[in-house]
Amino acid sequence: MxxxxxxxxxxxxxxxxxxxxxxxxxxxxxxxxxxxxxxxxxxxxxxxxxxxxxxxxxxxxxxxxxxxxxxxxxxxxxxxxxxxxxxxxxxxxxxxxxxxxxxxxxxxxxxxxxxxxxxxxxxxxxxxxxxxxxxxxxxxxxxxxxxxxxxxxxxxxxRPHAQVVFESLIAALQADANWKRGFYTNQPTAGLAAMGRAYAPWGFSQAYYLEQLYQEEGYMTLKAYLEDYWDKVFLSFDANDLIAMLRTGINGxxxxxxxxxxxxxxxxxxxxxxxxxxxxxxxxxxxxxxxxxxxxxxxxxxxxxxxxxxxxxxxxxxxxxxxxxxxxxxxxxxxxx
The missing domain is CATH 3.40.50.1820 (Alpha/Beta hydrolase fold, catalytic domain)
Structure with missing residues (x-):
């Protein structure tokens, strides 16, 4: 409901x-x-x-x-x-x-x-x-x-730097062969996972990774954190929807x-x-x-x-x-x- x-x-x-x-x-x-x-x-x-x-x-x-x-x-x-x-x-x-x-x-x-x-x-x-x-x-x-x-x-x-980061997230997603210029029949899941990996170093700070603060969220290794969280974080979203919001941000x-x-x-x-x-x-x-x-x-x-x-x-x-x-x-x- x-x-x-x-x-x-x-x-x-x-x-x-x-x-x-x-x-x-x-x-x-x-x-x-x-x-x-x-x-x-x-x-x-x-x-x-x-x-x-x-x-x-x-x-x-x-x-x-x-x-x-x-x-x-x-x-x-x-x-x-x-x-x-x-x-x-x-x-x-x-x-x-x-x-x-x-x-x-x-x-x-x-x-x-x-x-x-x-x-x-x-x-x-x-x-x-x-x-x-x-x-x-x-x-x-x-x-x-x-x-x-x-x-x-x-x-x-x-600012320009954030615009470049947003563009890189879009590029990572669109590199998936299933992207098909936005007219896909199946979600481009590899691209969505790549977007998550590309977002990961920008969402948190250098200190967060250096001090392994992701362990507070239950991920004991960096590998587990990237694979079990960031590779999956955007999979519940439609790819075109994510790009629409990023374009809004780029033009903010x-x-x-x-x-x-x-x-x-x-x-x-x-x-x-x-x-x-x-x-x-x-x-x-x-x-x-x-x-x-x-x-x-x-x-x-x-x-x-x-x-x-x-x-x-x-x-x-x-x-x-x-x-x-x-x-x-x-x-x-x-x-x-």
Missing amino acids: KDYEIYSLGDVLLQSGQKLPQAFLAYKTYGTLNTAKSNVIVYPTWFAGQHTDNEWLIGSGKALDPDKYFIIVPNMFGNGLSSSPSNTQAPMDKGNFPLVTIYDNVRLQHRLITEKFGIKKIALVVGWSLGALQTFQWGRSYPEMVERIAPFGGTAKT DISANPQDNRNFEKALNCITAQALVMSGSTDLFFPPEDNTYEVKHMPNAVYRPIESKWGHCFGIGQNEQDSLEIDNQLKQFLQLV
Whole structure:
């Protein structure tokens, strides 16, 4: 049984000029919307993540407490639940699926939140990785609506190095003979395994591997960790869906819109919400210096680095110390306004 709901958007004209037919958003809510509709938190998903992957940060007594807040988790386009290559009707399915940008994702999430729930104010938007990019975009696109943003483990613009890494993941997957330009009859499992291997050195830090911290997750050797975890991590996903999300990430830039015309600093300066920006000290995808630059150009932002050996994956709830620190930072932040 599905534990989420669907919001139909109809035919959607995307930022690229292409049309996404009969688009829809999958989402899940936690908690109860109060009468004033003032207790709203929006928590977008990330690359290869679905709403259930965000639940580590939601719970009674936590910063994202459903006893206090109405938390909406919209699934990113391409993740297999919202409109994706694997569930879109022909001819825009499979390898023909159009580029859905971060701007598109947030604009359509805004439709869900305003049309479905009649919400006019959001207490907090929070997200990790590509969810962080969506969080920045919310602050830029709807400054009058969003009171606070808390992006962590992600940036407001995908820098060239991260773009190259994302492209390498796509190349690893597409090297599978079964890829067939996205019109495969069987999933390219060898390519999916290769994508996992290619992701492994970027998801975690050098210290994580040197100190064999993967043993805390039950893998006694590096060989077992790579074969039993990374070679299988993407096998539950459709290959085209993964590529659709990576392309969204490659094109991530909150200033890529008609208002800012790719003036990145201008876009950052337009984020007037109170902002808490957290980065992992050893994140190789989105290094701390990217966030420190962004915070300098945001009028109401503070920067809080998280010391962690878990690299980019400090923000997925697997390491208790990192999880507690993120939760504590959010608790303090929610008391600001």
